[in-house]
Amino acid sequence: MMNRTMFEHAQWKKRLPPFKRWRLVGLMLLVLAGCASSEKQKQEASKNQQEPAREAESTFSLKASLAPDADGVQTVQLYGGNDEQALPILQLEQEGRLTLEFDLLGRKDRPLSVYFYHANRSWERDLSPSRYMNSYQRDELTDYELSRATEQPYVHYEYAFPNEDIGFEVSGNYVLRVTEQGDEDAVLFERAFFITEQSATSEFRLRRRRLGGDSLPGYQPILLFEPPSTMQGSSIFNYNTCFVPNGRFGEARCVSRPETLQQDALRFDLDPRQSFQVEGASYSLDLREIGTGKSVLEIDRSATPTLVRLEEDDVRFPGASGTIALTGQTLVSAGASSDNADLFGQYVQARFRFVPPKQLPLSRDVYLAGSSNGWRPTSKHKLNWNASERRYEGEILLKQGQYAYRYVSQDPKLRRVQRQTLPQTRSRFTAFIYYRDATLQTDRLLSVNETLAQ
Known part of the structure; x- marks a missing residue:
């Protein structure tokens, strides 16, 4: 049964002339359509506002918060077992080990300390050492040796863990910190590693x-x-x-x-x-032999350390870095001509040169990121624009070895051109x-x- 309002409205429509009735119907349809459209827009706006929120809740990015490397720290390697390309991942309660190697520039050879911290999946350091270690939290780095017959003197350190003094009881994310001996706050560098249960x-x-x-x-x-x-x-x-x-x-x-x-x-x-x-293909640099050819254009041995001018890298012709780019690791001993590249490897000042799209400066700064800096470029890895040569240039101190690297910038044009020119095949x-x-x-x-x- 119709209510009074609806009934009166129906009677009122009957009293209208036919042409006015059709005009009224058309007007009502337009109003209804406008209301429906407005409601749909509100729903779409509400949906668009909710989608980013849902996405933020379900998908997110993480970065380990690590202390920057102190001055003089060079060629930090952390890898599985004896394989320089193996990622730093241990299996809990198994016999595997991780190997840490690094250099300190200069002749000041001395023992150092290493500390271990457990972190949650967001890289927040969360537990007290007694809950994740079955040993002390700290160990001493006593296996070190001064470089031999090198232009740039350095002290090489090597350390393997777990060992009889260091053991872990809980899986998860970990941070390794190397410091001056006995001083937890005198940080030289930090690196991330993982301990997995492989239980699923x-x-x-x-x-x-x-x-x-x-x-x-x-x-x-x-x-x-x-x-x-x-x-x-x-x-x-x-x-x-x-x-x-x-x-x-x-x-x-x-x-x-x-x-x-x-x-x-x-x-x-x-x-x-x-x-x-x-991704655009990474570049590779083979410095196992210091001589012209491959990527090296010119060598200046009168400079200290030796200056190596590299062939320019043109964004239109990136090189393939092979398996090195798949692990993000630097290789020093693998394939080295010296029986002990860790101690006999020379340091050189490598001058990188990068030709950007259309030989024009980018809107944002350009950095060199690669295995040499853990793919975490800092201000010292920033390249400078050479207006006369129409390219970016910068120098990085590198030890003899094999490296993967790329040029990065917040300018989206660079990444787009890198992907379109020669994408990384693997x-x-x-x-x-x-x-x-x-x-x-x-x-x-x-x-x-x-x-x-x-």
Whole structure:
């Protein structure tokens, strides 16, 4: 039964002439359409406001907060076992070791100290040493030796762990800190490493996706994961996964909201909008032999240390760095002509030269990032614009060895041109699966998995 208002409205319409009735109907339809459109716009606006929030909650990036290298620290290497290309990842309660090597410029040979810190998946240092170590937190670096017959003198240090004095009880993210002996605050440098349980079954694959107007497809990591039987039934929100490209831990992208599949399996999909873009190929530098050829244009031995002028790197013709770029590691001993490159390796001042797009300066600064600086460029790795030569130039002190590097800038034009000119044909992705343990009040690292994109 119609209410009074609706009934009166119907009677009023009947009293109108036909042409006015049609005019009224048209007007009402326009009003209704406007209301619907307005409501739709409000819903779309609300949806657009909510989407970034949901994305921020489910997908995020992480960077380990590490102290910068002190002056005089050179060629820091942290790798698995005796393989300089192996990522610094240990398996808990197994016999594997990590190797730390580095140089201090000068002749002041002295013992140093090393400290270990546990961190959660966000790289916040969280636990007291007694909860994550079955030993002391600190050890001494006593294996060191002065370089031999080198133009630039230096002291070479080497250290392997775990050992009889250092052991770990909890998996997760770790930070290694080297300091002056006995002074925890006199920091020389810090590096990240990982201890995994490898206690879960997982399948890691990549999906190729188009990203916006980019002509090259990107990679969307997808991880299928079955929790250990002892954890099945735990809240899915206790699990998180982070994806790392080519051993560059500072570029990790993480997922905090997995999907539940059959039989307690979980699926982590990186948000498609956060997929990894195909990168421009990195450059490689082989300084195992100091002589002209390959990448070296000219050598000035009258300078101290020796100045090595490198062939210019043109953004239109990037070089392929091979397997070095897949791990992000510097190689000193591998393939070296000397039986002991650690002590006999010379340091040279390498002058890099970079030709940008159209030989024009970029809108933002240009830096050299690579295995020599842990892919974390600082102000000392900034290149200067040479207006007369129409290129960027800069000098970096390097030890004889093999390096991967690239030129980076906040100017988006550079990255776009690098990808379009010669994309990197292979990339290595590593997945880290974390579990928030309420008892330990930290994130355990359940498993690490790798896959290759090519």
